[in-house]
Amino acid sequence: MLLPVPTPAAAWVQPDAGAPAMETVTIRRDPWGTPHVYGDTSYGLFYGFGYAMAEDRLYQLEMARRSGNGTVAEVLGADFVATDVATRTGTDIASIRRQMAALSAEDRAMFDGYAAGINARIAEVLAARDRLLPREFVDAGFDPQRWTAEDTALVWIGLILQRFFGGTMEVANLALLNDLVAARGERIGRQIYDQMRWRDDPRAPTIIRQPAGADEASSVPVAPKPATRATAPLRPLSSSGAVAFRAAQVALSGLAATEGMPTASNAWVLGPERTADGVAILHNGPQQGFTNPAFVAAIGLHGAGYDLTGMTPVGLLPVLFGTNGTIAWGSTVGSLDTNDSYQEQLNPADRYQYRFNGRFVAMDRRTETIRVKGEADRAVVLYATVHGPVQSWDLPNNTAYTIRRSWHGAEVETMLGWAKAAQASDWTAFMTQAARVSASITWFYADVHGNIGAAGLGALPRRPAKQDVRFPARGDGSMEWQGLLPFSANPKAYNPGAGYFASWNNKIAPGLRADGAVFGLVDRVNEITARLDGNARLTREAIWDVGNAAAHADLNIRYFRDGIGRAAAALAPDNPARQAADAVLAWDMQLTDADRDGHYDGPGVTILQAWLSAMAEAVFADDLPPAILDTLRDLGYPAPGGRTPGSVRPAPVASLLFNALRGGAAGVPQHYDFLNGASADAVVRAALEQAVGQLRHRFGADMARWLTPAAAHRFSKVNAIGVPWAAADRTAALYQNRGTADVQYVLRPGGMEMCSLMAPGQSGFVGADGRSGAHGDDQITLFERGACKPQAVGAAQLATGSATEKTLAVPRDR
Template sequence: MGPTKNTGGSAILYNAPQQGFSNPGFVYGIGLHGVGYNITGMTPVGLIPVLFGTNGRVAWGSTVGSLDTNDVFQERLNPNNPYEYWFNGAYRPMSKRTDIIEVRGEEAVKIDIYSTVHGFVRSWDKQNDSAYTIKRSWEGRELETMIAWAQAARSESWDEYLEYASRVSVSITWFFADTAGNIGAVGLGKQPLRDPYVDIQFPSPGDGSREWRGFKPFAQNPRSLNPEQGYLASWNNQIVRGLRADGANFSVVDRVNAIVQSLESRPEFSAHEIWKISELVSTVDLNAPYFIPYILRAASDLDASDTRHRLLRLLKAWNMENSDSDGDGNYDSPAVTVFRAWLLAMERRVFRDDLPRSVYRDYQRLGYPEPTDKSSPGSIRTAQLSKILFNALEGSASGIPQEYDFLNGATPDSVILKALADVDRQLSERFGEESKGWLTPVAKHYFPPKNALGVPIAGVDELLSLPQYMNRGTTNFLVEMREGSVTLCSVTAPGQSGFIGPSGHPDQHYSDQMELFETSTCKSDVVLPGNGLNPESAEQ
């Protein structure tokens, strides 16, 4: 956020990267002072760079990138030898590497990894003489990327920041703020120059006819500095209009709109109020705002005696938050149950007869955390179903031309009302006629003793939890970049240290940030003087 939008008149960077949750956590606070560095921030365990922080002149953060830096190639295999592939008019042998993984108490596991000129084989279809490889623009440039990211912490200006950014080949989005009041964002990644006949939605032929033609210059990477609206907001959305990527499904239906709506609600915000926006969006329903107006409009002419009016009253009164303010273990409003049931009813009525079974299964998942799932909840997004359903209901008004009629000739209003009737019947049968009892159990926020791959990293008795899931960052921090007085406030649950001593007693910082995380508050981080900084930090 720029100075014109902040009541304090300075640039602010708020960053909450969502990298999953575990106990112990894998992101920790760090101060690095010496050999050209004077920084305070947070970073994942084992990485060279400090991914999030400030050096007193600039502050930086990041999130997953949206640039398309990978392509899948379909290799044509030799029918007589599946480890040879056709390239530039001849069969070539694949390269082979064998990895040996030692397993305690069991025999070592050997894994053969085959590669072509495009990259490693990710899947085989030997029955059809095919294999699929993935080509990555950043392959072989990993070390350069890591070093550039580490050195970017020395930057003292936007231009210097971009110099380091130009050496980062992986797809990542960097954020920037400085004490001069500048804010910026840039999409990083080495972008391939593709053959004009390549459609990134499908594998490219691996025979040599559709090879990359080099790379785009870094000057073509999207970026923004000091935008007119006074802020930049991102939640893994499309970084620039028109951007396409084979692994993304960009849409106007996007969770970033929850942030943008808050930022547009008033002309200025204090640092404390910016922090509170993250608290609001951590429980907001990311699907409901797109469809409740449709439902209410479709039902505007219902007969007064229609039992669906009780559903409409619930939806109309709902603040569209998934909250448990009284702590009874259920979400506050029965509208949570009604809306989720309606979304599934629409999925059945609109898409079940049109999508292949394997595809249809993906659209049955609404993305809400499950009360019985004790794994890392990760990050909640708008459902994929919501994106195509919204376009189907928009019809000719959609930004995507609707060339297929998912509604089978019916009007949107009629389908919406039939789905609402389905919900009325289903919930009455399940819960009874009294709608105030139609409550959905709250999903807890778990910090499992496993990493993102499901590998145990602590004892099975070290599962931690909070009463309600919150769609927040693995680490959450805010830096206010006042000239001569930079302040940093952060929370990274469960705590700074997962150490348990020989006596069995955990370190004092084992889980001391759980309460901060639950209450959406933060701790003041000391930014050491030495570059003119005030070590005190503003309260949040």
């Protein structure tokens, strides 16, 4: 099939006089629908990439584009105005255009080719709309729009960087501190705060372990210790200010509509000394939400300096998770602090002026027009200070909150670093590209020579010593960044002494302090490391099954199982509380439904949940304000018939409770005694007896009937920020806390092997008759079994035997 599409002049290098008038691009698909694109130039290769993605995911591409440029309300209505405003607030379109204009011809060719390939498919679809136009366009009443090179950059910024790499917890931390101090007074309120949002727990598991060996970098960036008291303390956050900030975060990240996703990713990489095959093996499960279709799509690119196979979010040029046959790479969300909120003091006479360096300065302002389906256009005025865009206002306290991101102005460079890493053949070249990435991300590496590596990426600000990174910085000029640290300051390790790396978005390295996650001994990465530690050489099947076990693990029981058993040991064997403890001890700590009766196997999880709830009330109800206590009551388990969380973490109460029970042995100093002088065993036993009494009242005396309904796994029809991008949800039998996609690479010299899982399937196409494409849900069965499918890696592996083949002709007309 020939698709003559003009090529922009800057998109390719001048061919020789004898070169053919057209470049031929071939798309071969494997039996699971994965497209492999073969082309000679960057423009042609990415033309085929864009075309193939548009074949599989045209509606998803359209909604990714609109999610990135802030035009969702134009086609879906007023419910998405706040989403569009949040997207445009954080996007500096003038900066993006400058970055795009500065691209080399070769780099620009990727953007132009990708857009042209999508547009070629759009033209095809509109010419045969009854057969090719996805149903979602028909239902919503609009057609796909032409794609531009700029759109690709905006998808990266608006849908990826802002949502996955652009947040902070600093304002929420300030709100928590304010509430605690108001309820308990300055001294006790701060003590409790420090036990809920601690600076550093040296016992927290880390991706890069210490002490560092000769092959392991020991330079770990840590936040400076704050001054005992800032010369001018931060103003408190009012209740209306807290609500406004939360609303801004929901609009930015889609937290409400997307049911708490995205939340995480996991990865483990083993060196040859830890595998039965004697080669490096990399496993990656990026967790970017469970959507229909998957947030990522599979692709192979062969030619123009690329020979890779992998997966990447829809609408992106870089293949974020993949292999080129020599190296493999993956990632998890980073824990380095590259963003700061600033508290701006407003002029009482003019809320659009803020104090900076001793005087009030006018905010920058621009007006954006938001088109709204079925309504008049809305003019929205957006404001910014020297630190960045205004995210929310707290007018009762005469303040506003802005955000500064170290990757601002380097968004395109960050994307190119990720894209070019796919061409690296060794750790040094890989790190050269890593140095270009300004957003906080943890990269993992393995190669066919048996080397493995990990690095925390992101441009690290050099902050003033008096800044406590847990809270907003003062915007008056006293807490300005002193430039950025060099990439050499980022934590990184190569061929570690442990023989492996493991991450489930835990702490990157010892000594790290940041404003977000409170890293402690309670961490779900322990579900991975518990299966990797030891001297055994693991088979590739066992390495894959680490993910299956983690996907079904109860993330709370590990930290309380022995304590429950110890507290109940003195009770008589026929005591119901002792029997409940014995049931917990007998439980395999997995959330499974082997007999398919619709309930988790055994009463263990039911007893644990009831005990955790009883402990939250018994230990914290007299110490915490009701609104804060409510956050500890939600244990985070997936609800049968309800929402499917993006990825479960240990319950919010688990870390706080674990530290309280350990007292002086905790890694976080316990200056405030939540147990009120009682022994840990006595508190655990009393809560167990209370929980058992409640369960006997609810279920009866027969413990075999104390069963919790098992939650089904739902693939949502909305994308990672809550924008609908499919006609309907899909479901699998049982919730699994696994990756949006899962992929494993066995880096055997001369024969890379790749196995992957990406449910529901490669295709998102739904025709006007409501029927899905052939590969819309063909991986759900694999998902339910925890299995993977073999996937071709290099160009040669798919040269013959592919399921389908299509040839595109791309003109080289200038």
